[in-house]
Each structure stands twice: as C-alpha cells, then as structure tokens.
Amino acid sequence: MTDGLVFRAFAVSRHRLPYDGAGVTTLVGGYGCPLACRYCINGVCTDPAFRPKIYTIPALFDAVKIDDLYFTATGGGVTFGGGEPLLQAPFIAAFIRYAKAQGVVWKFNLETSLAVPPELFDALVPEGIPAADCPVDEFIVDIKDMDPAIYERYTGRTPEFMRRNLTRLAALTLDRVTVRVPLIPGYNTDEDCDRSEEILRGMGFERIERFAYRTKQ
Numbered sequence: 001m002t003d004g005l006v007f008r009a010f011a012v013s014r015h016r017l018p019y020d021g022a023g024v025t026t027l028v029g030g031y032g033c034p035l036a037c038r039y040c041i042n043g044v045c046t047d048p049a050f051r052p053k054i055y056t057i058p059a060l061f062d063a064v065k066i067d068d069l070y071f072t073a074t075g076g077g078v079t080f081g082g083g084e085p086l087l088q089a090p091f092i093a094a095f096i097r098y099a100k101a102q103g104v105v106w107k108f109n110l111e112t113s114l115a116v117p118p119e120l121f122d123a124l125v126p127e128g129i130p131a132a133d134c135p136v137d138e139f140i141v142d143i144k145d146m147d148p149a150i151y152e153r154y155t156g157r158t159p160e161f162m163r164r165n166l167t168r169l170a171a172l173t174l175d176r177v178t179v180r181v182p183l184i185p186g187y188n189t190d191e192d193c194d195r196s197e198e199i200l201r202g203m204g205f206e207r208i209e210r211f212a213y214r215t216k217q
C-alpha cells in the first residue's frame, strides 16, 4: 500500500557521512520551502523554473536501497531534508512505513525548520503517539532564532508554526532532537543566540548546536 503519493526531490545525495544523522546516510532533498531565508544555499528549492525529480514510494525505496549494506553496518539510513521536507510529510510517513515493511533496519532522520502548518507536522508525528512509536529517529531542527522579530526579518515569515511544532516536539521527545542555533551575520548577535539557547534549554532541549553562517559579505 503506497497511497499513490509522490515526492518532489531536488536531489538525492548518497554517502553523507557524517553530516545528516548517524552512520552513512542518503540525503533526500525535498523541493519547496515556506521560508525565504536571506542566505539560503538551496535556492533551487523555491525556483519555479526548477524541475524536481518525482518519486513514487517504491521508486524512492529502490533508489536508496542500493546502500542498504552501508546503512545496516553503520547504523545509518535516510535523511529527509530540503528545502522543507515536512511540506511532503504524508509521503515521508508512508515511505517510512513502506520501508519498514520491507524489513530494513535503517534510521530515518529529518532536517527541518518546522515552519509548516500543524496538520503537516501531525501527519508525520501524530498527536498523542508515544515517543517509542515516533517514525523519525533523529530530528535536526534549524530554528534560525527564537526572537520573533529576528526570525521574521531573516525568513520573511512569522514564527508561529515553528514555535507550535517545536512545542509539540518537546512534549514528544527530547533525546531524538538536535536544535541548531545559527549566528546569522547582520541579523542576530551572540547575545541573541544565548537567548535562543536559554529558551530552548527551558523547553528541555539538551542537544543544541551553535554555529555561524558563512557569507560572502
């Protein structure tokens, strides 16, 4: 049962050790993003002229299973990124179910900004499920900045969806989540990042990665 769903991908990138989750991973980059980050390096994700590759669930499974041995031996698997993969959450949920039904022992990771309507987040992570039943093994969340004004200035969107989904995630699981807090030149400062980190720690998150965006300016 593959639900007739398709995934629009701008790239499928193999052997991503060690950037996108534990072990050897294949990054499946989803086309489309609700944000308009000033320093986005994946501009094709929102370029209407770009033609994404369309995968059915079995077609994507066939494309990534070439690395089954690597995934199994290293504790790796498939990481959905983007763009914003949660825009295609029903596909990802169905894909993970399908892959597990084939007997694979891969990990399934998600790189996300969480900036999607609640119904999309809930399509992958239904409200009320126990953490043990969460289909995603590792969430890597890029929150930009927890200050609403900075967030809106940098992304062009208000942070309501991100905040709501982050709160849901905190209630579901903390030990499967890494939150990335970037220093964004011209948009926030080290002190702003300190404040974001404080808010995130107050929500219970412990795996917080601080880093700086590199820009040409």
Ligand code: SF4
Pocket: 033, 034, 035, 036, 037, 039, 040, 041, 042, 043, 045, 082, 083, 084, 113
């Ligand atoms: S969330 Fe990522 S893909 Fe989307 S605009 Fe921002 S940097 Fe680009």
